[in-house]
Amino acid sequence: MKTKLLRFTTFLFIIFLMVSCASDEVLSADNKIISFTVTKGQLSKQFDITETSISGKVDTDFELNDISLTVVLAEGATISPDPATIKSITGPFSLTVTAANGDQKVYKIEINREPGAGNSLLEFNINASNFLTNATIDEKTGIISKRLPEFVDLENLTVDLKISKYASITPDPKTIKDYSSPVSFTVKSESGLEKVYQVKFEYMNVSKFRSCTETNAWKWFGGDNRITAPDLLPYDRNVATGQVIIVDKDLVPSSFNIHLFEGFSYDEDRQEYNKPVELKLIIRDVNLKILATTTTSVSGQFSGGFIPFDLQKLNLFLQANKTYIFYWYLVDGEKLGISSSSTGNTKDGSGFCFNTGYDGESRISRNTNIEDLKVLYKHPWHFNIELEGKE
Template structure:
């Protein structure tokens, strides 16, 4: 009885194997001949090419810091397809490069890869102001619920660009020079402002500082972003926060200029306001702390310059 069962099991296994092999032999060769992904590895970024399978054109604009004659490019193609020339052998994309993708069935599709530098200058300015928010420290003595030389008020603004951008300069607008509110006296020494940039995943992307001279009397204050090697992707939300360094101890303030009107586009994304207190052991560095930074109904005046 046992021998009969074993012979039956062997017969069943062989039958299934033969059917499977026959099925594979009858399956037609794949006609897929697509480039599915093109990824460019740079020292600071991993960029993906924009693929149009109808025109067989792949494009991408790269920051000017990248050498188009020496790029690390990886391509992913359809399963069972082949590609020539081998992408691993191509480093020079200073002029368009063509690749032939051949499907398992033998159908060929020619793709052209066109990589260029982001060399188009772009400037945006949001300068319409009808409101001014407290910015900096506070030296006032007899104010309910406020201790002198305890709090520091910062400002933030969400940034959404319509095209990928390498930012060079970010500017914030202050209504006037710094002063003591208790006696309205001007503060004529230089101060430091800090900028913190948060990426779309809510992580701190970069930080930098800028100096404001003692003679500053209001206007736009620029932050140099070139050394940060930033790359802002179109349609994604970045948040820029800025505040007066040591504002609590200095006890001086100015005003963040803003617009209370409703609108759409670059100048009408979400504003933010932050408050830290020495007495509460909080800091404006903590941009993830909801008790420190919160959305604000105004749209703050900013400038952004760079290349697309």
């Protein structure tokens, strides 16, 4: 019995010693931030830490929104507010670190982005009554220039500008409508650097005429009344012709001429039609979207040569080095059953007269229309055309 009592007393003594040791343990007073890192996407930067502050700058392209903070603390310390809740830095703020023993330290955080130095006018777009183009910007001289069609009202222009990121511009382009005389803009960088641009617009008034007349081939154009033609029904098809147009300078076209080898006639008995006919011209962009259409009448006495389409009222603007498709056909060609020949050139070459040709063929029996895109195909010839307008 005495032995059991001794053992119990020893056990109580050991417990007493453990409690005494625990109560004598000193809690840490370390309330330091060990490291502080800001991350945005693939960009990341770690900042130097002083006794009670963290400060520094990030590069211009390191925006301080949608960020994450990685803060490493001394062992046992806690921080408020939780860095995980901070997603943007818009000015100075504070973080409070509490040591294990309750001692607190306040860190003042001041991190800024380097101000941008860009002060360029990057784009100058013009939009006036369904007319859209961009002006040429000379960064060396600060001159913004463009030759514009005479149908554009320079006293009532709407423009859309793009400037360097973080820069500002004066006056506000939205307040300027009159460009009939030079207009100046000042672009100021975020860091305070200024650059002056002057806008100078002129009308396109230089006449230009292009002609492609070299001929060594003739293609069917119009309807077909043949009874014995293979795989064809009489009065069933209509054949069109087209040509890619690419100009080396902006052009406002006033006339487009196509060339037919002879007058219209019935192929079955070679009888001449000798009545007026109507041709239709469709102008498409590189994506085959229709930009404009027009028609022209051909006299019953026509026996071959160039046939003009008047484009003046269409207010067309052909931009330099862009692709346009001019596509023409005989109106009611299937029903009329008469045909002529589009003349062309099969030789290789370069420049305006050697762009891609097109053709199309519709059939009543196939329920296709000559204006359907599915009947429009590239053709290896370069067809004879003339184009007139102003640059």
